[in-house]
Each structure stands twice: as C-alpha cells, then as structure tokens.
Amino acid sequence: MAEAQSTAKRSRFDFGYFGYQLKRSPLTMVGLIMVVLVLIVVIFAPVFATHDPNAIDLRARLAPPSMAHFFGTDEVGRDIYSRILFGGRQSIAVGFFVVFLAGLTGTVLGALSGLIGGRTDTVIMRLMDVVLSVPSLALILALAAALGPSLVNAALAIAIVRIPFYVRLVRGQALIVREMAYVKAAHTFRAGRLHILRWHILPNTLSPVIVQGTLDLGSTILLASALSFIGLGAQQPTAEWGAMVATGRNYILDQWWYSGFPGFAILFTATGFNLFGDGVRDMLDPRQKAR
Amino acid sequence: MMNLTLSRRVFLAGATALSVLAGGSTATLAAAPADTLVIAKPADPQSLDPAVTMDNNDWTVTYPAYQRLMKYETKDGKGLTSVTGDLADSWEASEDGLTWTFKLKDGQKFDDGTAVDANAVKFSFDRLFRIGQGPSEALPSGVEVTVVDPMTVSFKLGETYAPFLYALANNGAAIVNPKVAEQGDDDGKAYLASNTAGSGPYRLANWERGQTITMEPNPHYGGDKPAIDKMRIVIIGEASARRLQLEAGDVDIAEALPEDQLEALESKDGIAVQNYPSLRVTYLYMNNQKAPLDNADVRRAISYAVDYEGLIDGILNGNGKQMHGPIPDGMWGRDESVIQYNRNVDKAKELLASAGADGAEITFLYSDVDPNWEPIAIATQANLAEIGLNVKLEKLANATMRERFDTGDFGMATGNWTPDFADPYMFTSYWFDSDRHGLAGNRSWYTNEKVDELLREAALSSDQAEREKLYAEVQKIVTDEAAYVYLFQKDYRIAMRDNVEGFVFNPMLLDIYNIAGMSK
Numbered sequence: 001m002a003e004a005q006s007t008a009k010r011s012r013f014d015f016g017y018f019g020y021q022l023k024r025s026p027l028t029m030v031g032l033i034m035v036v037l038v039l040i041v042v043i044f045a046p047v048f049a050t051h052d053p054n055a056i057d058l059r060a061r062l063a064p065p066s067m068a069h070f071f072g073t074d075e076v077g078r079d080i081y082s083r084i085l086f087g088g089r090q091s092i093a094v095g096f097f098v099v100f101l102a103g104l105t106g107t108v109l110g111a112l113s114g115l116i117g118g119r120t121d122t123v124i125m126r127l128m129d130v131v132l133s134v135p136s137l138a139l140i141l142a143l144a145a146a147l148g149p150s151l152v153n154a155a156l157a158i159a160i161v162r163i164p165f166y167v168r169l170v171r172g173q174a175l176i177v178r179e180m181a182y183v184k185a186a187h188t189f190r191a192g193r194l195h196i197l198r199w200h201i202l203p204n205t206l207s208p209v210i211v212q213g214t215l216d217l218g219s220t221i222l223l224a225s226a227l228s229f230i231g232l233g234a235q236q237p238t239a240e241w242g243a244m245v246a247t248g249r250n251y252i253l254d255q256w257w258y259s260g261f262p263g264f265a266i267l268f269t270a271t272g273f274n275l276f277g278d279g280v281r282d283m284l285d286p287r288q289k290a291r
Numbered sequence: 292m293m294n295l296t297l298s299r300r301v302f303l304a305g306a307t308a309l310s311v312l313a314g315g316s317t318a319t320l321a322a323a324p325a326d327t328l329v330i331a332k333p334a335d336p337q338s339l340d341p342a343v344t345m346d347n348n349d350w351t352v353t354y355p356a357y358q359r360l361m362k363y364e365t366k367d368g369k370g371l372t373s374v375t376g377d378l379a380d381s382w383e384a385s386e387d388g389l390t391w392t393f394k395l396k397d398g399q400k401f402d403d404g405t406a407v408d409a410n411a412v413k414f415s416f417d418r419l420f421r422i423g424q425g426p427s428e429a430l431p432s433g434v435e436v437t438v439v440d441p442m443t444v445s446f447k448l449g450e451t452y453a454p455f456l457y458a459l460a461n462n463g464a465a466i467v468n469p470k471v472a473e474q475g476d477d478d479g480k481a482y483l484a485s486n487t488a489g490s491g492p493y494r495l496a497n498w499e500r501g502q503t504i505t506m507e508p509n510p511h512y513g514g515d516k517p518a519i520d521k522m523r524i525v526i527i528g529e530a531s532a533r534r535l536q537l538e539a540g541d542v543d544i545a546e547a548l549p550e551d552q553l554e555a556l557e558s559k560d561g562i563a564v565q566n567y568p569s570l571r572v573t574y575l576y577m578n579n580q581k582a583p584l585d586n587a588d589v590r591r592a593i594s595y596a597v598d599y600e601g602l603i604d605g606i607l608n609g610n611g612k613q614m615h616g617p618i619p620d621g622m623w624g625r626d627e628s629v630i631q632y633n634r635n636v637d638k639a640k641e642l643l644a645s646a647g648a649d650g651a652e653i654t655f656l657y658s659d660v661d662p663n664w665e666p667i668a669i670a671t672q673a674n675l676a677e678i679g680l681n682v683k684l685e686k687l688a689n690a691t692m693r694e695r696f697d698t699g700d701f702g703m704a705t706g707n708w709t710p711d712f713a714d715p716y717m718f719t720s721y722w723f724d725s726d727r728h729g730l731a732g733n734r735s736w737y738t739n740e741k742v743d744e745l746l747r748e749a750a751l752s753s754d755q756a757e758r759e760k761l762y763a764e765v766q767k768i769v770t771d772e773a774a775y776v777y778l779f780q781k782d783y784r785i786a787m788r789d790n791v792e793g794f795v796f797n798p799m800l801l802d803i804y805n806i807a808g809m810s811k
Contacts, residue, residue, distance in 0.1 A: 249529055
C-alpha cells in the first residue's frame with residue numbers, strides 16, 4: 001500500500017528531486033551530457049557540417065582524415081564527417097519514433113487490457129504472447145524484409161516488436177491501480193472507464209513507461225543500425241551510421257576511418273542513452289529510493 | 292544491483308565496439324594444402340546447366356567439368372583467341388560452309404566411365420536447342436546434328452555462320468552425358484542445374500549453397516592426371532575478407548577485388564597481382580521499353596550526364612579506358628568515328644528538358660558481385676540528380692538482379708560483358724538484336740528493325756571487310772540512340788598466391804581456370 005501510494009505521488013514529475021539524484025550519480029550525468037551533445041550536434045547538423053552529405057567527388061575518394069575532410073572521405077568521395085552528422089538524424093529519429101509509437105500503442109493497449117479485463121484482456125495478452133514467443137531479432141528481420149528495405153519500414157518493424165513490453169508493463173500497473181480504494185470509490189461515484197483511465201491509470205503508469213522508453217532509445221538505435229548494416233534499413237545515398245559501417249567494411253583494411261568514425265558514433269550514442277536510461281530507472285525505482 | 296548495472300554497461304560498450312571492429316563474418320579455413328586449389332568468389336553460382344547459364348561466375352565450375360568439340364589454343368603459356376580441337380580430332384567444312392564434319396578423339400570418357408561418342412554430341416546440341424535459352428543463341432538457329440558413325444558427327448547449318456568453330460568452344464557447347472535424360476522428364480534440367488555430367492578433367496563433388504563448392508578429378512578423364520587433386524571455391528561476400536584470407540594463405544586466388552585493394556596487395560610478400568589486357572567492359576543497361584528511358588533523348592541526356600573520367604580516375608585509379616561505342620579496343624570491327632559521349636551537364640539538361648522528363652524517377656539495380664558497381668551506382672545517382680533525374684538505387688542479390696533483367700523489371704542497372712569468342716558479333720548481335728531481349732544479352736531491351744537486319748546480315752557473311760562495314764553502321768545507330776551507357780574497358784586483374792603456377796589467362800575465358808594445367 002505504501003509503495004503504491006509513493007508511485008502515485010511520483011507521477012507528478014519532481015524536478016528538484018531529479019536534479020538532486022542526478023548530482024548523486026555521476027554516470028547518469030555523463031550519460032545525460034552525451035545524449036545532449038548528440039542531440040545538439042544532430043539537430044544543428046546543417047550548421048556543423050562542412051560539406052553536403054551527398055555531394056560526391058570521385059577524385060577525392062577514400063581520402064584520410066585531414067583539415068579538408070575531418071573524418072576522411074568514402075568510396076565516392078563524400079565527406080564522412082558531414083555524413084555522420086546527417087546520419088545521426090536518421091538513427092536518432094528512428095529511436096524516438098519507435099519509442100513513441102511502441103510506447104503509445106503499448107500504453108493504450110495495456111491500460112485497456114488491465115482495466116477492462118475479461119475477454120479483451122485475454123485477446124490482447126495472447127496476441128502479445130505470440131509476438132513475444134518469437135525471438136525478437138528474427139521477427140524484426142522477417143518484418144523488415146516483408147515490408148521492404150527502407151528506414152521507415154525498419155522502424156515500424158522494431159516498433160511492432162517492442163509493443164508487448166509496454167503492454168505488459170502498463171497492464172501490470174493497471175491491475176494494481178484498478179483494485180485501489182480510490183478507484184473503487186471513483187467507480188462508486190459512477191466514474192466511467194475513460195475517466196478512470198485518464199485520471200488514475202495513465203498517471204500511475206507514466207514513470208515506468210518513461211524509464212522503459214529511455215532504456216529502449218539506446219537499443220533501438222543499435223537495432224536500426226544493425227538493420228541498415230545488413231541492408232534492410234537506410235538505402236543509398238541516405239547517410240545512416242549502420243549502413244556506413246557496412247559499406248566501410250570493404251575498405252577497413254586500408255581505410256579504417258570509413259567504418260571507424262560511424263562505428264564510434266553508434267557506440268557513443270548508444271552508450272549515452274543507456275547510461276542515462278539506467279540512471280533514470282534507478283531514480284524512479286522506489287526500491288532504490290531507500291538508499 | 293549497482294554491479295549488475297555496471298557490468299551491463301560495460302558489456303554494451305564492449306559489444307558495440309566489437310560489432311564495429313569485427314567487420315564481417317569470415318569463414319575460417321585451414322591453410323590450403325598443396326594438392327588443393329582454393330578460389331574465393333564473391334557470389335554463388337546460379338545454375339550449372341551449360342544449356343542455361345550465361346554467367347562467367349558459373350563457368351568457373353562448369354568449364355573444367357565438361358569438354359567441348361573445340362578449345363582455345365595456348366602457346367608459350369599465353370591464351371590465344373584461336374581455336375583447336377578438344378574432343379574433335381579433325382574437322383572439315385563443305386565448300387558452301389554449311390556442313391561441318393567432326394571426327395572425335397578416342398578414349399575420352401564421362402565421369403561415369405561411358406565413352407564420349409557421336410550420340411553424346413548429338414544429344415548435347417539437340418538438348419541445347421530444345422531448352423533454347425541464352426547459350427543456344429551463340430549458334431545459328433536451324434542447326435541439324437547427325438551421327439555419321441559412332442565417332443563421327445556432322446552439323447548442317449541453315450545458313451553460313453562466320454564464328455561457328457569459335458562458338459563450339461563456348462561453355463554452352465559443352466558435351467553432356469546423355470544419361471542425364473534419365474534424371475526426370477525435363478531433359479535433366481533440374482539435375483544439371485546443381486550437378487555436372489561431363490568428360491572434363493574435374494567434376495563437382497559437393498556444393499554447399501553460399502558456402503563452398505568442391506571439385507574433384509574425373510576418374511575416367513581421357514587426358515593426363517591433373518596435379519591439383521581438389522578445387523575448392525569458397526563464397527566470401529566481402530572484398531576485404533577475400534583479401535585477408537588470401538594474405539593469410541587460406542585461399543590461393545581471390546576474385547573481384549577493388550583497385551585500391553589490389554594496389555595494397557601488390558607490395559605484399561607471397562602474393563602476385565596479375566594484370567591482363569582484356570576485352571571486358573563495364574556498361575549500364577537502360578531499359579529501352581520503360582518510360583522515361585524509352586525516349587532516346589532521355590538516354591542521350593543520361594549518357595551526357597555520367598562523369599566517365601571521374602569514374603576511371605577515381606574508382607579505377609586510372610586503370611581503365613572509356614568505351615567508344617559498344618566494341619572494345621583490341622577487337623576488330625571497332626569504329627572510332629561514332630559519337631563518344633562525354634560529360635556535358637548543360638547539354639544533358641537541355642536534352643532532358645526537350646524530352647519533358649524532368650524529375651522522372653528511375654530504378655537502378657546493382658549487386659556486389661563486382662565491388663566497383665556500388666560506387667558506380669552512387670556516382671551515377673548523383674550525376675543524374677544534377678540534371679534532374681531521380682534515381683532510386685536497389686541493391687540486390689546477384690541472382691535476383693539477373694532474374695529482373697530477364698523480365699525487364701528495372702530501369703537502369705550495372706553490367707559487365709566479356710566476349711566468348713573474338714568476334715564483334717559478341718558485342719553487337721548479343722547486345723542489340725531484339726531476339727535476345729533480357730538475360731540472353733540484349734539487357735537494354737533495345738529494339739530497332741534496321742539494326743536487326745544489319746546484324747543478321749553481318750552474321751551470315753564470311754567476308755570480313757563487308758562485316759566490318761555492316762558493324763560500323765550498327766555502331767553508328769546504337770551509339771546515336773544511346774542504347775546503353777558505354778562506360779569503360781578495364782584490364783583483368785586477379786590476385787593469387789605466388790606459388791600458384793601454370794595459370795593461363797585467356798581473354799575469352801574470364802573467371803575460368805585451367806586447373807588441370809595448374810599446380811602449386
């Protein structure tokens with residue numbers, strides 16, 4: 001009972017507490033800085049870029065890093081530095097798109113499932129079990145291949161596979177809240193399901209969904225890069241980190257910079273989001289709070 | 292809890308770094324033993340049926356598994372473009388050039404021990420024409436094969452055909468064991484697609500799709516016992532992985548390496564990069580049946596938009612020569628008075644505007660069987676964007692891409708072509724005759740009645756001067772109509788371990804190895 005109440009309280013985001021926790025956890029701080037850095041660089045890519053990311057210069061192909069090309073050039077003479085900046089837009093947009101889509105759909109389905117119960121609950125949850133019973137990478141590959149190779153389809157495929165995690169999370173939360181005295185009271189006063197969903201269930205599930213979403217961002221960016229790496233994601237000439245690493249593989253023996261820099265960009269971003277996500281979870285997890 | 296989190300973080304970072312560094316999966320092999328020759332190829336063969344396959348990549352397997360009536364001559368370790376008898380001991384033509392009689396060599400046997408006789412020759416050619424795919428087109432239609440006696444066979448041609456003897460040295464003219472007919476009721480088509488049944492020095496022992504192909508000596512082969520006891524072809528998609536395995540000695544020959552990798556290999560110990568002048572060209576197909584490419588002005592605009600010099604200087608490091616019309620340098624019949632398209636963006640824009648095709652979308656297919664194709668595709672996309680054409684690139688598996696050439700389901704695509712006999716016929720009749728639409732050779736699906744007429748007339752004539760005149764006229768029309776984008780002609784370069792001996796390069800037999808004569 002005490003635990004549930006604290007959950008309810010924390011749903012109104014407490015930034016003072018958040019800042020205090022952040023200071024206490026240097027790794028989370030590092031993660032946050034990395035994430036902010038990546039977001040700034042990516043949002044202002046046109047400002048920071050030195051070249052048009054798709055402009056080719058065949059005679060300057062595979063040039064090593066220099067003042068003219070900070071990270072060198074690729075096999076048709078495109079500036080790798082500028083391509084990484086613009087490529088980040090693809091990767092990070094996919095991350096947010098997937099988390100938003102999967103989070104929203106999952107929350108709605110999970111809340112309905114938990115609140116209504118009965119046959120609706122059974123149908124939704126069995127459907128989710130089906131999705132979960134297939135190894136997620138295999139399912140993503142199959143979906144992406146069936147939808148056709150493009151970054152949007154890759155994102156859709158990842159989102160579909162991520163939905164059940166949010167459904168389970170929110171449903172569990174909804175089941176607890178549904179039995180709370182205040183919900184029963186609201187019910188007694190003839191509050192409709194929509195009212196209960198809006199005012200009691202959703203606020204109480206916000207925190208875990210945010211934690212899950214933050215954690216998912218990093219892995220989604222990695223997954224999208226992996227799909228592009230095997231050719232199911234971004235298509236030429238679109239700059240995308242995974243695709244750049246993949247093409248760069250052919251040149252890795254003599255031109256390390258081609259896959260090296262986009263690889264580092266993936267590493268940096270995924271690490272940043274993961275550190276930050278872990279930190280946020282620690283902060284919002286009631287069991288951690290006692291420390 | 293904290294520890295767990297930390298280790299997860301470390302693991303994640305480590306995993307990401309690994310995925311960056313590892314490059315790609317590389318099949319690990321033990322160093323190649325002395326009696327085994329290992330060849331690294333970028334893509335799996337598709338069909339091993341000599342009556343079906345039109346791809347040198349398949350012929351690496353089929354050519355040494357079969358014998359033909361004729362073969363290319365070798366003199367002082369150099370492959371010539373003239374032919375001599377392989378299974379044929381002697382041959383003569385009638386005065387009108389329509390009847391050819393071949394006497395077969397004794398003691399030649401298929402890999403099941405059956406003797407190669409006139410019946411097998413008749414069966415092979417009858418089968419080739421019954422199946423009627425690309426390879427049959429190397430021979431004129433209406434050929435009648437008759438068994439004169441068990442070791443003598445005669446061919447009756449419906450019309451004279453200048454390159455007849457050369458066509459008999461083609462992969463498609465392979466002599467197939469008639470017993471394949473017992474394998475199902477489809478002329479052995481399904482069986483031969485993944486098996487060999489010939490009298491050549493080697494036969495297929497095992498084929499693990501996408502992995503390895505193993506060939507072993509034909510125990511009944513009529514010639515000398517070869518020094519190489521096993522030929523293994525390993526399929527390795529990435530150029531850098533092929534190169535690494537060559538450096539490590541896991542493979543003896545690495546095919547299809549990009550220019551910069553070859554240059555880096557030249558200075559490595561134990562590796563010899565071979566350089567042979569060849570007649571291989573790289574060109575772009577433009578589907579002449581599909582809008583907007585059905586308009587000659589659009590095709591001309593594209594031909595003017597491509598940065599030929601940039602491709603040669605950049606992607607080939609200067610090791611190539613821009614094509615001038617369809618027939619490569621070094622082949623008779625080439626006419627350099629025809630138009631050679633050079634980059635001229637203004638002119639390209641003008642032509643495109645006059646065709647009203649501004650902003651049109653074109654699908655462009657390529658695969659990674661040739662490492663130069665992807666850079667060419669990206670560069671062409673950028674070049675065409677400059678003049679206002681929107682190119683959508685599609686990278687496909689090689690087999691899928693070739694299927695789409697055959698059905699015409701594409702806009703543009705990359706291609707390589709190398710002749711099977713030293714005759715301009717290879718670069719004209721195949722490319723432009725409307726009978727050969729699709730994989731058979733006319734990959735641009737080009738159609739022009741006048742050109743058809745000229746080509747068929749040229750094939751009938753045995754007067755070289757007259758043929759040259761006809762081919763000149765063809766070249767004028769097809770360059771003016773920009774049937775293809777004629778990119779470049781390039782030396783054939785291949786990297787081998789320096790202990791591989793006896794390889795004979797023949798410009799008619801690209802990707803084909805005379806393994807029976809090789810050793811290491």
